[in-house]
Amino acid sequence: MMQNDSERSTTGPTLHRGLGLWMAIAVVIGNTIGSGIFVKPGRIAADAGSFPLIMTIWLVGAALCVMGGFCLAELSSMHPQAGGLYVYLREAYGKWMAFLFGWQEFLFARPASTGALAVVCVASITRASGIELPMTASVPIAIAIVMALAIVNICGVVWGGRMQAATTVIKCAMVVTIALSPVVFSWLGTFQFESGRFFETVTPEKEGLPAQAAAVLLAVMWAFNGWEGVVPVAEEVKNPSKNLPLALIGGIGLLGLLYVAANASYYAVVPIEEMVRPENREHVAEILVAKFFGSIGGVLMSIGIVISTLGTINSNLLTSPRVTYAMGRDGLLPERFGRLHNKFRTPVAAILTQAILAGVLVIVSACLIQYYSYFKNNTIFDLLTDCIVFAASIFYALAVAAVVILRRTQPNQERPFRTPGYPWIPAIYLIVYSWFIYSIFIGKPVEALIGCVLILLGLPFFWFRKRTS
Numbered sequence: 001m002m003q004n005d006s007e008r009s010t011t012g013p014t015l016h017r018g019l020g021l022w023m024a025i026a027v028v029i030g031n032t033i034g035s036g037i038f039v040k041p042g043r044i045a046a047d048a049g050s051f052p053l054i055m056t057i058w059l060v061g062a063a064l065c066v067m068g069g070f071c072l073a074e075l076s077s078m079h080p081q082a083g084g085l086y087v088y089l090r091e092a093y094g095k096w097m098a099f100l101f102g103w104q105e106f107l108f109a110r111p112a113s114t115g116a117l118a119v120v121c122v123a124s125i126t127r128a129s130g131i132e133l134p135m136t137a138s139v140p141i142a143i144a145i146v147m148a149l150a151i152v153n154i155c156g157v158v159w160g161g162r163m164q165a166a167t168t169v170i171k172c173a174m175v176v177t178i179a180l181s182p183v184v185f186s187w188l189g190t191f192q193f194e195s196g197r198f199f200e201t202v203t204p205e206k207e208g209l210p211a212q213a214a215a216v217l218l219a220v221m222w223a224f225n226g227w228e229g230v231v232p233v234a235e236e237v238k239n240p241s242k243n244l245p246l247a248l249i250g251g252i253g254l255l256g257l258l259y260v261a262a263n264a265s266y267y268a269v270v271p272i273e274e275m276v277r278p279e280n281r282e283h284v285a286e287i288l289v290a291k292f293f294g295s296i297g298g299v300l301m302s303i304g305i306v307i308s309t310l311g312t313i314n315s316n317l318l319t320s321p322r323v324t325y326a327m328g329r330d331g332l333l334p335e336r337f338g339r340l341h342n343k344f345r346t347p348v349a350a351i352l353t354q355a356i357l358a359g360v361l362v363i364v365s366a367c368l369i370q371y372y373s374y375f376k377n378n379t380i381f382d383l384l385t386d387c388i389v390f391a392a393s394i395f396y397a398l399a400v401a402a403v404v405i406l407r408r409t410q411p412n413q414e415r416p417f418r419t420p421g422y423p424w425i426p427a428i429y430l431i432v433y434s435w436f437i438y439s440i441f442i443g444k445p446v447e448a449l450i451g452c453v454l455i456l457l458g459l460p461f462f463w464f465r466k467r468t469s
Contacts (some may be wrong), residue, residue, distance in 0.1 A: 019236050021243045023165055027230045028251025030168035031319060034312030035120040036223025037175060037259055038305050041266050042281030047215040049204035051267045054216055058263055061220035062256030065227045067429040068396060069252040070419045071403045073245035076231045077417040080240035083326030084231035085399045091410070092402035095332065096462055101395045102327040103458030109388055110320035111357035113225065114313050116384040118142035119362060121309040127283070128302035139366055143359035146313060150355035153317045154348050167311025172258065174304040178285060179261035181292045182268045193268060200272045214439030222385045223259065225392060227252050229315055232322040241416035321350035332465060374446060390440045391451035397433045400426050
């Protein structure tokens with residue numbers, strides 16, 4: 001049965017406010033640094049073929065996330081509840097739009113992200129160990145990794161948060177190592193900068209500047225995907241009106257600096273012709289580290305990518321089930337999703353369901369690649385991530401627009417944080433994102449249509465729940 005906000009049950013266990021500021025920042029960074037900064041640079045180089053263009057798009061992507069962070073900081077300070085974007089879309093557009101966001105988050109966006117990261121995790125394990133695994137073996141291992149981390153998060157938000165903090169430290173150390181290695185080894189006299197490397201080019205695989213820019217931004221936004229990851233756990237953050245804005249802006253700002261510095265290092269050390277070779281495209285980070293630390297450095301970087309992806313899988317299982325929990329609490333999904341475990345005080349049904357769906361999507365993607373010619377040139381990782389970014393971008397844009405809508409419909413609502421540069425910040429964000437969404441649709445129509453269909457499949461389910469309530 002659907003419930004009004006005022007009708008939510010206040011009996012039973014409640015979410016535990018156990019996340020402080022630094023743990024909240026760790027969620028932002030840990031939810032974002034996963035595989036993109038390590039796995040996507042070669043693909044980006046092949047699509048665009050020019051460092052100045054690529055770096056410009058990285059800066060644009062970072063700026064977009066900062067602007068989005070300002071807007072979500074205002075929204076989260078107004079409504080510090082579990083569910084994040086689901087809550088803001090509900091307040092601005094009504095339950096049907098909030099349901100569509102939660103539906104795609106529940107059905108495929110986060111499960112697909114979780115599955116894609118698990119596949120990269122297994123690939124990095126095999127690269128570090130030197131053991132080649134067929135798809136029939138790597139898929140079950142990826143699913144087992146997801147289920148193990150689901151159990152960690154079922155045991156409590158503090159356990160999940162502690163793992164997040166630990167893996168975030170390692171992730172940051174990896175990106176810092178990539179960013180600073182050329183500088184340190186230059187000071188030691190064992191590496192010499194060649195400025196000409198920044199102006200080396202290869203023939204881009206994408207034709208025309210708009211197509212190149214859109215392809216790079218698609219990969220960049222995957223690398224930044226999850227920057228809003230702390231807002232779904234707002235109900236578990238201490239002093240949320242202060243700590244949520246600080247965590248969002250601080251986390252995104254640090255990410256932007258790390259990513260830009262890491263990309264500068266990639267192009268300073270690895271020739272672009274070497275990056276774009278098909279066998280190297282997903283391993284530029286290992287190549288860079290191996291150039292400074294030898295083969296053992298490449299192995300250690302592969303191990304680091306394993307830890308990084310584990311941390312982001314953990315973050316997905318920490319944050320996204322809170323959206324499903326909020327929907328169950330509102331009556332938009334079956335009631336069991338809105339319940340907490342009496343002992344662990346975590347949404348067990350939501351966590352387990354996301355883990356199971358992640359496994360299903362990995363299997364489905366593997367079958368599409370194996371049996372359908374359109375997808376044969378894709379990896380499981382690329383297929384899942386391209387669909388995710390398109391669908392997520394639609395709801396990011398709607399959430400930013402919610403700042404404008406709620407300024408008008410809820411003018412008296414307390415706003416401990418206000419978006420600076422309003423209304424220009426949300427306006428610029430929405431203009432750029434509208435072009436971006438259109439470009440993805442034109443460039444990858446099948447993947448975009450899959451995302452649209454999966455989103456719209458939620459409408460009949462919403463209407464059915466509404467009629468039977």
